[in-house]
Amino acid sequence: MATTLEAPRSPYARSARKNGVNWEKWGWLYMRVSGVLLVVLIFGHLFVNLMVGEGVSALNFAFVSGKLADPFWQIWDVAMLWLALIHGGNGMRTLVNDYAATPLTRGIFKTAILAAVVVLIVLGTLVVFTFDPCPAGAAFADLNPKFCSAL
Template identity: 70%
Template sequence: MSSTIESPRAAAPRRKGANWEKWGWIYMRVSGVLLVVLIFGHLFTNLMVGDGISAIDFGFVGGKLSQPFWQWWDVAMLWLALIHGANGMRTLVNDYVRSETARKVLNGALFAVAAVLIILGTLVVFTFDPCPAGASADLLPSFCGAA
């Protein structure tokens, strides 16, 4: 009984459509570099500039999230980190889960959780108001002033 083994250099059959694994791999490299810049910029601004860590309180966060630059900075960090993490988990699921059904369920759950967290996080960043109009004065932080 004889069997032949194809040459490892033999061309694999080409599939039609996008190569999602390749684009996922590229995304992980690009998002990783961008996340390093965003995270270290975030840490430098919060911990080194001004009064340092002792200045971080509700007022500091409220003031920071009232500026569009920092809103977009935080949203970019949120989106990149959540998609990066979900893509990494998807890779682990695809590598280690043998059952096709379990793989689909876990990947679907990863997608759903990442999507919900991205939506909620984005809403928080863009709708955060430390001094809402019409709120009772005893519920407002001290820096809001009289309503």
């Protein structure tokens, strides 16, 4: 039984619909843009946390509290969180599309990935925006930031 293959340079005939959104193209583009933004956000985060000021020895509850009390760092951290989780979820979706054998398996895995990404984004965003840098009656009051005593 002989099979004839198309010539490598033959025009590609799409069997998919011609109208609608090309989600694979937008996913591919998102991965490139978010990757560049993540490099900037992550290296900025590492530089500020590890190089500026006293370096690693300054990392404690007070340092993190001070950062999370500043709206600039809240937005920075949430942007990093959202971009990283969506970037990773999209990468996992691509792996599932490539390696899952049946449509049912693909659907289950992609639903699990989506659920995990959504739950982690919601919880992470809540932590960043509802973090209380000056907990009342804390057992570790000596670790509170300096500005807590002024309140």
